[in-house]
Amino acid sequence: MSIVERAREGKASLTDPADAVRAMQEGPTAAQVSAAAKKLEPRIADLLTRYLEPRAALLPVLHLYQHEFGWIPLRVQREIAFRLSIAPADVSRVVSFYTLFHSKPCGRHVVMVCGTLSCELAGCNKVLRALKDVLGVDPHETTPDGLFTVQRVECLGWCDKAPVVQVNDGDFMEHVTPEKIKAEVKRIRG
Amino acid sequence: MAELVLSRNFSLGHPATLAEYGGYRAWEKARAMEPKQVLETVKAATLQGRGGAGFPAGMKWEFAANAPGKPKFLVCNADESEPGTFKDVQIMERDPHLLIEGMACAARAIGAETGYIYIRGEFVRAARILEAAIDEAREIIAPFRLFVHRGAGAYICGEETALLESLEGKVGEPRFKPPFPVTHGLWQKPTVVNNVETLSCVAPIIERGVDWWKSLGTANSAGPKLFCVSGDVVKPCFLEAPMGITLRELIFEHAGGPKPGRKVKAVFPGGSSAPPLTGDELDIPMDFKSLDAKKSMLGSAGVIVVDDSRCMVDVARNIIHFYAHESCGKCTPCRDGNEMVHTMLRDMLDGKATQKTIDYFTYMSKRVFDDCFCALAKGSMWAFGTILNKWRDDFILHLEGKGCGRER
Ligand SMILES: Cc1cc2nc3c(=O)[nH]c(=O)nc-3n(C[C@H](O)[C@H](O)[C@H](O)COP(=O)(O)O)c2cc1C
Ligand code: SF4
Ligand code: FES
Numbered sequence: 001m002s003i004v005e006r007a008r009e010g011k012a013s014l015t016d017p018a019d020a021v022r023a024m025q026e027g028p029t030a031a032q033v034s035a036a037a038k039k040l041e042p043r044i045a046d047l048l049t050r051y052l053e054p055r056a057a058l059l060p061v062l063h064l065y066q067h068e069f070g071w072i073p074l075r076v077q078r079e080i081a082f083r084l085s086i087a088p089a090d091v092s093r094v095v096s097f098y099t100l101f102h103s104k105p106c107g108r109h110v111v112m113v114c115g116t117l118s119c120e121l122a123g124c125n126k127v128l129r130a131l132k133d134v135l136g137v138d139p140h141e142t143t144p145d146g147l148f149t150v151q152r153v154e155c156l157g158w159c160d161k162a163p164v165v166q167v168n169d170g171d172f173m174e175h176v177t178p179e180k181i182k183a184e185v186k187r188i189r190g
Numbered sequence: 191m192a193e194l195v196l197s198r199n200f201s202l203g204h205p206a207t208l209a210e211y212g213g214y215r216a217w218e219k220a221r222a223m224e225p226k227q228v229l230e231t232v233k234a235a236t237l238q239g240r241g242g243a244g245f246p247a248g249m250k251w252e253f254a255a256n257a258p259g260k261p262k263f264l265v266c267n268a269d270e271s272e273p274g275t276f277k278d279v280q281i282m283e284r285d286p287h288l289l290i291e292g293m294a295c296a297a298r299a300i301g302a303e304t305g306y307i308y309i310r311g312e313f314v315r316a317a318r319i320l321e322a323a324i325d326e327a328r329e330i331i332a333p334f335r336l337f338v339h340r341g342a343g344a345y346i347c348g349e350e351t352a353l354l355e356s357l358e359g360k361v362g363e364p365r366f367k368p369p370f371p372v373t374h375g376l377w378q379k380p381t382v383v384n385n386v387e388t389l390s391c392v393a394p395i396i397e398r399g400v401d402w403w404k405s406l407g408t409a410n411s412a413g414p415k416l417f418c419v420s421g422d423v424v425k426p427c428f429l430e431a432p433m434g435i436t437l438r439e440l441i442f443e444h445a446g447g448p449k450p451g452r453k454v455k456a457v458f459p460g461g462s463s464a465p466p467l468t469g470d471e472l473d474i475p476m477d478f479k480s481l482d483a484k485k486s487m488l489g490s491a492g493v494i495v496v497d498d499s500r501c502m503v504d505v506a507r508n509i510i511h512f513y514a515h516e517s518c519g520k521c522t523p524c525r526d527g528n529e530m531v532h533t534m535l536r537d538m539l540d541g542k543a544t545q546k547t548i549d550y551f552t553y554m555s556k557r558v559f560d561d562c563f564c565a566l567a568k569g570s571m572w573a574f575g576t577i578l579n580k581w582r583d584d585f586i587l588h589l590e591g592k593g594c595g596r597e598r
Contacts, residue, residue, distance in 0.1 A: 053358065117508050121421050153343075154345065155512070157279055
């Protein structure tokens, strides 16, 4: 039984943070996808006025849905394909091509550590080791509680402030040290 | 200190508002000119593309302006993903109107009604700032329509034809050229793709004229330029300087030189795709021609400094990992070649290499360079081949189970 169904029966509470994370990992129900589609429709309709062909709105629309659900489950891919009049397989291919789109559930907070040259020279590997210390996961793994996914990513375009880390859509963290990243994890955990 | 042109508003500490920017004076001027005149002005200024290849912007615009087919499009390449490069994001975050006004003028020159700024997905804040600035300027630049379009994490989408594929909602695989985007671009319509910095040069040129512009920089490479310096230096930095400033000045006067007790071992002068120079080659002027003559390139002008505490095999491992990860996978030499070289570099660092490995590296760097489909793998193998030739001693240290003894 999904978290949402269990919540309906009073066996789980979506206001409980742990359950909310679990619900995110399970992905939305058909009803939730329809509700999101309805909510996003004005923005999608506006996007469609910008391009000669509806398919061009695919990346922006994927960003909108990922913002809603944290990742892009198949059910959402099918909804998007339908709205933009393209094949679901085309949507899947795009989701898997771009590193910012997740076709599988990932942590609520995606911690992206830049590993390219300037950041490696400045010590990004120490930052990754510190994350392993506090979270127990290697790059591209998610913590069992579904809170964090750690990624080693390529140059974030902020190299004078190396090592650089970005958490989700947030501003870049600069000159990150093991202490700084541990403090950030603590802050997020609350 | 020369007058700042592209970064004149950077000291504000926040994105320059329309009022702080000073209004769209160049655009008013361009609007009173014939489109052809705007085009001729930029052509006469000999503005060269700042995205990597240095292609003359005026010529590109002329091809698109003369191409049959409507509507025409103007696309700003704000994918900025070349390792060591962080200049376009500075313009977008600190003086967005400089870019927007330049795009309005460029659109007039080529006859484009719609423009897109394709910005890499990670630049969330810059995208927000741009959208707010476009809102401010919407009435002024009308009927030109300008939209911000976010990418989603793929270096290859900086290659102009891959960018167009991506903008059309597809995976970012480069297209076969010719035909070029100027005739068959976005939705097969005439399209100009220019870098952020290139387009940001346009308003100053229109406003202050060709002679003034050409008085900046060198005879062969006109205008001011944004430079980035990162890596093993005391003070990694970002600055505007005339074309032709030497690499030594950038590293020693602006970036504080190497760390105490260290020497410069290698410098990538224009992102990691630009073959690195040695510590003895720093007196080179940073302009298109001088770097071409040194068998490297100005590229994105993202200078990455590596000091003598580093092993170049390890540096090669880092950059080849980048290209292997960012390969779009369309062609075998790049997709498999970068991956194989990366694996063998790792093996070498783990003490599992013989003379054969070095021969294989030599063979691969040439084969992949010759046979790949686009410039991604050309850049990767050009830089790798140069490392292999110039720092061969580092590779030899790793043969037969020996390590170089440096910390990794
Ligand atoms: C792999 C690859 C990545 C590139 N990345 C960028 C980029 O991030 N930004 C950019 O402006 N140009 C990039 N370019 C160059 C573009 O293809 C194109 O030449 C440029 O946008 C043209 O603009 P310009 O003439 O104003 O320089 C890249 C090229 C290649 C082959
Ligand atoms: S060289 Fe690499 S990036 Fe370019 S088309 Fe081939 S696989 Fe794609
Ligand atoms: S190398 Fe890490 S931000 Fe550029």
